[in-house]
Amino acid sequence: MATAPDGADRxxxxxxxxxxxxxxxxxxxxxxxxxxxxxxxxxxxxxxxxLWETCQIGLEHGIGAILxxxxxxxxxQWAERLGRRRAEQGQPLDQLLRSYRLAGRVFWEALVEVxxxxxxxxxxxxxxxxxxxxxTIDQQSSMAAEAYRxxxxxxLRRSEERTQAVVDALLEGRAAEGGLLxxxxxxxxxxxxxxxxxVVLRDDDALGEWGGHxxxxxxxxxxxxxxxxxxxxxxxxxxPAGLDDxxxxxxxxxxxxxxxxxxVDGLGxxxxxxxxxxxxxxxxxxxxxxxxxxxxxxPEALVVSQPELAxxxxxxxxxxxxxxxxxxxxxLVTTLTAWLDCDGSAARAANRLYCHHNTVLNRLRRIxxxxxxxxxxxxxxxxxxxxxxxxxLHGAGPARPPD
Numbered sequence: 001m002a003t004a005p006d007g008a009d010r011x012x013x014x015x016x017x018x019x020x021x022x023x024x025x026x027x028x029x030x031x032x033x034x035x036x037x038x039x040x041x042x043x044x045x046x047x048x049x050x051l052w053e054t055c056q057i058g059l060e061h062g063i064g065a066i067l068x069x070x071x072x073x074x075x076x077q078w079a080e081r082l083g084r085r086r087a088e089q090g091q092p093l094d095q096l097l098r099s100y101r102l103a104g105r106v107f108w109e110a111l112v113e114v115x116x117x118x119x120x121x122x123x124x125x126x127x128x129x130x131x132x133x134x135x136t137i138d139q140q141s142s143m144a145a146e147a148y149r150x151x152x153x154x155x156l157r158r159s160e161e162r163t164q165a166v167v168d169a170l171l172e173g174r175a176a177e178g179g180l181l182x183x184x185x186x187x188x189x190x191x192x193x194x195x196x197x198x199v200v201l202r203d204d205d206a207l208g209e210w211g212g213h214x215x216x217x218x219x220x221x222x223x224x225x226x227x228x229x230x231x232x233x234x235x236x237x238x239x240p241a242g243l244d245d246x247x248x249x250x251x252x253x254x255x256x257x258x259x260x261x262x263x264v265d266g267l268g269x270x271x272x273x274x275x276x277x278x279x280x281x282x283x284x285x286x287x288x289x290x291x292x293x294x295x296x297x298x299p300e301a302l303v304v305s306q307p308e309l310a311x312x313x314x315x316x317x318x319x320x321x322x323x324x325x326x327x328x329x330x331x332l333v334t335t336l337t338a339w340l341d342c343d344g345s346a347a348r349a350a351n352r353l354y355c356h357h358n359t360v361l362n363r364l365r366r367i368x369x370x371x372x373x374x375x376x377x378x379x380x381x382x383x384x385x386x387x388x389x390x391x392x393l394h395g396a397g398p399a400r401p402p403d
Contacts, residue, residue: 012115014067016118016119017063017066017067017111019114020063020107020110020114021060021063023110024056024059024060025056027106027107028052028056031099031103031106032048034102035098035099035102057078058075058082058099059107061075062075062136062137065136065140066133066136075140076139076143079100079139079141079143080144080146080147082096083143083145083146083147083151084147084148084150086144087147087151087152088151088155093152096144096145097141097144100137100141100144103137107133108130108133112126159187162187163187166180166183166184166187166188167224168226170184170267171198171270171271171274172271173271173272174271175267175269175270184267190267193265193266194237194239194266195238195263196235196238196267197236197243197246197261197273198234198261198270198273198277199233199234199246199258199259199261199277200231200233200234200258200274200277200278200280200281201231201232201233201254201256202231202256202257220245221236221239221241221245221246221249222239223235223236223237224237231278233277235270238263243260243262243263243293243295246260247291247293251291254289254291255289256289257284257290257291258281258291259277259278259282259283259291259294260291260292261276261277261294262295276294279301280292280293280301282393283303283304285393299385299389302386303386304393310390311390313383313386313390314387314390314391316387317373317384318371318388320370320372321367321370321371323370324370331363332363332367334353335349335353335360335363335367336364336367336384336388337388337392338352338360346361346364367384
């Protein structure tokens with residue numbers, strides 16, 4: 001069979017593509033049908049109409065690109081717009097790319113059909129045009145995919161920025177601002193009323209085994225983390241869990257100090273919870289790794305919240321220890337701390353200090369004589385315990401005030 005000159009081939013191809021232009025509604029119906037066969041036909045009518053219009057425009061621009069390969073490439077502009085649109089609609093990228101593959105197949109099979117029926121001698125010429133045709137389709141799908149990925153990244157970035165802004169507003173106590181709570185519910189996917197808490201870690205602390213990763217869910221407790229200039233703050237959605245569950249989830253991973261607020265009853269109370277978590281954090285003793293729960297540190301919280309009064313209390317109660325040799329003074333303070341930590345048990349304190357329990361009792365009696373307070377008298381014991389907290393947390397204690 002003789003082969004027609006290239007110019008004749010191009011003329012036949014152009015004529016065949018123009019015939020497809022006349023069949024555009026039919027090709028659109030076929031493409032929509034094949035897309036729905038793979039994705040399900042239960043779309044609402046308005047979405048089916050949108051799909052039909054999108055397919056028609058895409059085929060129209062694709063045919064135009066084949067007819068005028070050196071033109072403005074409206075097909076690529078359309079592919080970019082379609083990629084952005086599908087990303088904004090949340091359609092999976094695979095579905096978008098599948099629609100381009102199906103469009104290419106529908107177009108190619110229709111082209112082969114027209115040439116076979118009207119110009120069978122030119123069917124071999126299709127092979128020479130196949131590369132250009134499929135290259136055009138590949139350019140379109142690549143443009144759509146690039147636009148899709150860029151748009152998804154921008155949407156995620158904006159969503160993350162919006163999430164951070166909402167969390168910041170809640171933690172700063174701005175719940176009274178109009179519309180914040182409904183917005184927070186929609187953006188964070190959290191109920192307005194529920195069981196929440198806040199955890200705060202110092203700036204130089206880290207969730208060690210998580211590295212820089214902040215988990216969204218640990219042992220059924222959801223965390224939303226925010227990196228601040230001076231601390232790392234976690235909004236905790238408790239669900240049915242308790243604060244002990246939060247501590248258990250964090251303990252293997254926290255390196256350093258953390259403060260945990262009491263449970264609050266809704267997103268609107270997170271600003272208050274943040275302040276209480278900060279206060280709990282301030283009760284942590286230097287040199288120890290602690291997760292401080294405020295409700296278990298209320299006396300210490302009172303001390304740190306009133307530093308001037310705490311310093312005065314420390315001086316008034318423990319000031320007489322300044323007259324003791326510094327080495328023995330440290331022994332007395334360590335013994336008193338151990339005895340209080342052991343719930344007033346001299347035997348348990350002795351085990352911790354590796355000494356006889358009578359030694360502990362003798363040191364406690366020495367403290368009573370120096371301070372003029374009886375550890376058996378509740379009021380005196382409260383004063384001594386608070387003064388010791390002031391010493392541990394503020395360094396306020398056995399020092400004589402200046403004359």
